[in-house]
Amino acid sequence: MFGNKKEIEELNQKILELEAQNKDLKYELDSYKWQMEEINKQEEEIRQLHQNTRKLKHDMRNHLMVMTSYINSGDYENARNYISEILDKLNAVRSYVETGNPLLNHILNDKLEVCRQEGIDVKADIGKASFEKMKGIDFSAVFSNAVDNAIEASRTEARKEIGISVYEKKGYDVISVKNRISKSVLDENPELKSTKADSEKHGFGVNQIKEIVESYSGMTDFYEEDGFFIVNMFIPK
Incomplete structure (x- = not known):
């Protein structure tokens, strides 16, 4: 018989440790690959934005010539209509927010674009926070789940308003996301459990948010104030 009971137990323990290490290494590798993909996406977005900006600058000269022609000929109605069309095009051009954090840049700009398309008013205040x-x-x-929940909840509200803040406070990196509500979410669902009735209102991702934040010895806080549902996440620095 190969080995005694103690040796077999030690071998089994070693196997479990190696499997755990392998799992951690795979997680790290997947994380780095994912971050690289996100950075590549961000670079492509910036390249596309610069290309659109150059095109807009080139087109603007032609637009000014057309408007000048209308005005010089006294055709003010067509001049006004032409200006209105240009303004509509300018409003449709996607702006880009630079935070100094490549990953945050990509996620935030992606969510801001979704809000713009859906008519959700967003106020973003991005301060210093490294999340190192x-x-x-x-x-x-x-971050994505918190903002996605706010977007989902806003879709059924008459006042579509979201606030996103990132900052440092007393040794913590903080993410705060809030959305306007017409009635209490916590009164109806104090534990924020996901059900068929409320799966589109703060159910999805809440447990995942809590688990991840707590894995870094952080804290989450869900509350309501001044007509907003608010989630704060505190990550130790």
Whole structure:
């Protein structure tokens, strides 16, 4: 018989440890691959934005010539209509927010574009916060889920308004996301459990947010104030 009971137990323990290490390494590798993909997406978005800006600048000269022609000929009605069309095109051009954090840049700009398309008013206040201890894939999960929940909830509200804040406070990196509500979410669902009735209102992703934040010894806070549902996430620096 190969080995005694103690040796077999030690071998089994070693196997479990190696499997755990392999799982951690795979997670790290997947995280780095995902971050690289996100950075590549961001670079492509910036390239496309610059290309659109150059095209707009080139077209503007022609637009000014057309408007000048209308005005010189006294055709003010067509001049006004032409200006209105140009303004509509300018409003449709996607702006780009630069935060200094490549991953946050990509996620935030992606969510801002969704809000713009759906007519949701967004106020973003991005301060200094490094989130150095968080893996990119975890940061993306908590930030994206919190904003996605706010977007989902806003779709059924008459006043579509979201606030996004990122800042440092007393040794913590903080993410705060809020959305306007017409009635209490916590009164109806104090534990924010996902059900068929409310799966589109703060159910999706809440447990994932809590688990990830707590894995970094952080804290989450869900509350309502001044007509807003608010989620705060505190990650130790």
